[in-house]
Amino acid sequence: MRSTRSRARPGEGEKLREEILLAAEALLVETGSDGALTLRAVAARAGVTTPSVYLHFANRDDLLEAVCLRSWGELERRMREHAEGVDDPLRVLGRCGRGYATFALEHPVQYRVLLMRPSAHRSPGARACFRYVTEAAAACVSAGIMRGRPESLAVGLWSALHGLVSLLIAQPEFDWPDDLDTLIDNVVRMAGFGTVLASRIPREATPASAQLAEGLDALTASWPERDQPRR
Amino acid sequence: MRSTRSRARPGEGEKLREEILLAAEALLVETGSDGALTLRAVAARAGVTTPSVYLHFANRDDLLEAVCLRSWGELERRMREHAEGVDDPLRVLGRCGRGYATFALEHPVQYRVLLMRPSAHRSPGARACFRYVTEAAAACVSAGIMRGRPESLAVGLWSALHGLVSLLIAQPEFDWPDDLDTLIDNVVRMAGFGTVLASRIPREATPASAQLAEGLDALTASWPERDQPRR
DNA sequence: GCGTCAAGTTGACGGTGTCAAGTCGGCTCT
DNA sequence: AGAGCCGACTTGACACCGTCAACTTGACGC
Structure with a gap:
C-alpha cells in the first residue's frame, strides 16, 4: 500500500495523531453514526494503513472517545456564551439550558458517544461543564430562589435537558412539534421553575x-x- | 453440527422463534450488554446453527428489537400499577414517574435498546405508554392544575425521567447520591411541579x-x- | 557513507453478520 | 407400504471487522 501521505520525520509522529483525529471526526459527522467509524475507513481517509492507528490510540474505543472528548470544551463555551451578560441567576440557568440543547442537536453523534460512555464523568471537560451548571444553581440558592444542595439541583436540571435532547436525537421520526425552539423552551422553563x-x-x-x-x-x-x- | 434440539415438525416452525427470543433475552440479561448478543451465541444457546436465526428474524437488529419490544407492555403495566387507586391527577403523574424510573433501572439493557432505536415511536407498546402519560397529563389539565396541550406536557415529563434514568444507567460510576430513591423523587417532583x-x-x-x-x-x-x- | 531507530507496512488470525445451496425427515397420497 | 414433497434446518463460504507480531523504510546524527 503505497500511501499518498509522506512519512513524518522522526519526532513528528504526533502529526499523524492529529490527522487521524481529523479524519475520524469528518467520518463521524458525514455518516452521522459512530458505527461507521471503522479503523480501516479512518486509516484510509488519513492516507495510512490500518494498524498505524495503533501507534497513537490503544484501540477503536480509545479513538472514538478521543474524537468526542473535544466537544466538552465547546459545550462549556457555548453555555457560557449564552449566559453572558445575564444577571438574574434563574435566567442564567435558562440560557445555559438552551445553549446545551442547541449544542447537542448540532453535534448529535458526539453528544451520544460522550454521554453514553461510562467514563464520561472522569473527563475533565465533563467535570467542568457540570461544575459550571452547579455554580449557576448555587447562585440561585444564594439568591434565595432555590433551596438544597446545588449538586442535586444541577443533576435535576441536567437530567431534564439530557432527556429531551436524547429523545430528539434518538427518535427523529417521532411526531415532534414543528417548533423545536418552543419545545426546548418549554422543557427549560419546566426544569427551571420546577427546581425552584x-x-x-x-x-x-x-x-x-x-x-x-x-x-x-x-x-x-x-x-x-x-x-x-x-x- | 449435530444439535441437541430435535427438529420441529412441519407447521411448528414458530417454536424456534420463541426459543431464540428466550435465549437472546437470557443472554442480554446475563451479560448486561447488547454487544454480547451475537447471532452465534444466541443460536448456540438455542441449540441450533447460526443461519437458522434468519428463518425468523431478518437480521441481528431485528432480533434485538424483537427481544426488547416485549418490555413496553411491562412498562405500561408497571406505571398503571403504581398509579392504581390514586385520585389526585398530579399524584398519578408522580407515581407513574416513579414506576417508570424503577422499571428502567431494573431493565437497563432493554431500556437503552428500546429508547435508542429510531423506530421506537412506531411500536404499539411505546405508543400505548405515551398515550397513558398523555392521558394522565390531560387529567391534570381538566382538573385545572396544568394548562396547554397534554402531548406537550407529557413530552416534558417524559424527557425529565428519561434523562435521569439514562444518566443513571450510562454513568454508573458518577458520584450519585447514596439514596437513589430520593434522587428519583426529586426529579419527579421537579418535573411535576415544573410542568404545573x-x-x-x-x-x-x-x-x-x-x-x-x-x-x-x-x-x-x-x-x-x-x-x-x-x- | 552508515548504522540507528522512530514511523509506518505486511500479512495474518479469530470473530462477526449474512447468504446461497444443500440435506434431512416427517407428512401425505397413492 | 413406498414415493415424493416440502418445510425445517445445516453446510460452507464470503466480506468485513478489530487486533497483533514481524518486517521494511527512510531521515537523521556521527
Missing part, C-alpha cells in the same frame, strides 16, 4: 392539585402586569 | 428570581399546616 418550586415545597407537604392550583392562580395572576421583559 | 408552574406562567411574563421567590414564599408558607399527608 420543588426545592421550596417541603417534602412532607405535598399539596393536592386543587390546593396547588388555587395558590398558583393567586400567585401568577399579578405577574403579567408586574413583569413584562418582552423577551 | 411553567404551564401557568404566561410565556410573556418571565418573573425575575427575586419576584418569583417572594411570591413562592407567600404561597408555600401556609402549606405544611394545611396538608400533611404523611407520605
Whole structure:
C-alpha cells in the first residue's frame, strides 16, 4: 500500500495523531453514526494503513472517545456564551439550558458517544461543564430562589435537558412539534421553575392539585402586569 | 453440527422463534450488554446453527428489537400499577414517574435498546405508554392544575425521567447520591411541579428570581399546616 | 557513507453478520 | 407400504471487522 501521505520525520509522529483525529471526526459527522467509524475507513481517509492507528490510540474505543472528548470544551463555551451578560441567576440557568440543547442537536453523534460512555464523568471537560451548571444553581440558592444542595439541583436540571435532547436525537421520526425552539423552551422553563418550586415545597407537604392550583392562580395572576421583559 | 434440539415438525416452525427470543433475552440479561448478543451465541444457546436465526428474524437488529419490544407492555403495566387507586391527577403523574424510573433501572439493557432505536415511536407498546402519560397529563389539565396541550406536557415529563434514568444507567460510576430513591423523587417532583408552574406562567411574563421567590414564599408558607399527608 | 531507530507496512488470525445451496425427515397420497 | 414433497434446518463460504507480531523504510546524527 503505497500511501499518498509522506512519512513524518522522526519526532513528528504526533502529526499523524492529529490527522487521524481529523479524519475520524469528518467520518463521524458525514455518516452521522459512530458505527461507521471503522479503523480501516479512518486509516484510509488519513492516507495510512490500518494498524498505524495503533501507534497513537490503544484501540477503536480509545479513538472514538478521543474524537468526542473535544466537544466538552465547546459545550462549556457555548453555555457560557449564552449566559453572558445575564444577571438574574434563574435566567442564567435558562440560557445555559438552551445553549446545551442547541449544542447537542448540532453535534448529535458526539453528544451520544460522550454521554453514553461510562467514563464520561472522569473527563475533565465533563467535570467542568457540570461544575459550571452547579455554580449557576448555587447562585440561585444564594439568591434565595432555590433551596438544597446545588449538586442535586444541577443533576435535576441536567437530567431534564439530557432527556429531551436524547429523545430528539434518538427518535427523529417521532411526531415532534414543528417548533423545536418552543419545545426546548418549554422543557427549560419546566426544569427551571420546577427546581425552584420543588426545592421550596417541603417534602412532607405535598399539596393536592386543587390546593396547588388555587395558590398558583393567586400567585401568577399579578405577574403579567408586574413583569413584562418582552423577551 | 449435530444439535441437541430435535427438529420441529412441519407447521411448528414458530417454536424456534420463541426459543431464540428466550435465549437472546437470557443472554442480554446475563451479560448486561447488547454487544454480547451475537447471532452465534444466541443460536448456540438455542441449540441450533447460526443461519437458522434468519428463518425468523431478518437480521441481528431485528432480533434485538424483537427481544426488547416485549418490555413496553411491562412498562405500561408497571406505571398503571403504581398509579392504581390514586385520585389526585398530579399524584398519578408522580407515581407513574416513579414506576417508570424503577422499571428502567431494573431493565437497563432493554431500556437503552428500546429508547435508542429510531423506530421506537412506531411500536404499539411505546405508543400505548405515551398515550397513558398523555392521558394522565390531560387529567391534570381538566382538573385545572396544568394548562396547554397534554402531548406537550407529557413530552416534558417524559424527557425529565428519561434523562435521569439514562444518566443513571450510562454513568454508573458518577458520584450519585447514596439514596437513589430520593434522587428519583426529586426529579419527579421537579418535573411535576415544573410542568404545573411553567404551564401557568404566561410565556410573556418571565418573573425575575427575586419576584418569583417572594411570591413562592407567600404561597408555600401556609402549606405544611394545611396538608400533611404523611407520605 | 552508515548504522540507528522512530514511523509506518505486511500479512495474518479469530470473530462477526449474512447468504446461497444443500440435506434431512416427517407428512401425505397413492 | 413406498414415493415424493416440502418445510425445517445445516453446510460452507464470503466480506468485513478489530487486533497483533514481524518486517521494511527512510531521515537523521556521527
